[in-house]
Amino acid sequence: MSKNKTTIITEDPSLAAKILKEGGIVLFPTETVYGLGADSRNLSSCLEIYKIKNRPADNPLIVHLGNPALIPDIGEVPENARILIRQCMPGPLSLVLKKIDKSVFSTGLTTIAVRVPSHPKALEMLSYFGGPVSAPSANLSGEPSITRLDDAISEFDGLVDLILKGSDPEIGLESTVVDFSISPPKLLRPGYFGWEELQKYVPDLEDYSLLKEGDIVSSPGVKYKHYSPKAKVIFTENQTPDRESAAIGISLTRGWKFALDLRNNTEYMKNLYSFFRDCDRLGISKIYCFPPAKASGKEALLNRILKAQES
Ligand code: TXA
């Protein structure tokens, strides 16, 4: 798409809400990754997001709300989802529910994903706006999500109506998605919250179909290319450093052309996508990703690394 829009870049969440009301597209920060938002009740605005991202038409969007109390107006909340709403929202969790509000954009599905972000700027914009905002991650379809303002501006200045400035996402990977439209509920995408944490509150939660400990097979039924840089991503436990390649991991050995040595999974999550983008900028052709720590965040990291590797 040609970058011919005049993009407002501002810190003012009320202006962002006004642009959404007028049918504009707003790029905004959340605690997970940057999002590309449109009024969920404005069909042409929602469809414009698909054009901007070059997103497959059947991949649904998550509805963002400013307050968990608004969720029951949008989708049917089963009893066993209530504890997650109480414990994890606002926060990096999306729930797939049976859709109630027919005016909200969905890709013809009878379900709808909802989330209440905890990022203060996102919450302010959503409360000024008052209604649901449909927002995928702000990236071209298939590419890594965006976690830094500079990347957001260089990719989307001229494509969107407004970029809302705020602190960069603290988490760095997309929200956990749990499907409560079926019984038992199922974890569809791990994120900051993984199966282990959620299963404490939802004992019959089914895990997503990808990978068990140590296995690097591809997930069946994963339709779309995801999260991948131009460089080839390789998950490894013991690759020897070389002067051509890049590496990211915890306690790396020296000798790489470009490397990011992290202390824990929190840092790994926050830096994975921006590292992918930096490698592409440097023209690196191979990125080795070393295993995350056996701790919270491991599931989400393996999920994103293996999907990037498949592409
Ligand atoms: O952290 C996040 O969730 C970010 C920020 C911007 O909020 N958003 C995000 O959106 O990651 P997106 O569109 O990149 O990923 C949404 C995921 C997709 O895998 C989509 O297929 C799934 O949620 N999803 C959305 N609605 C669904 C539904 N009704 N049923 C099943 N999966 C759904």
Ligand code: MG
């Ligand atoms: Mg995405």
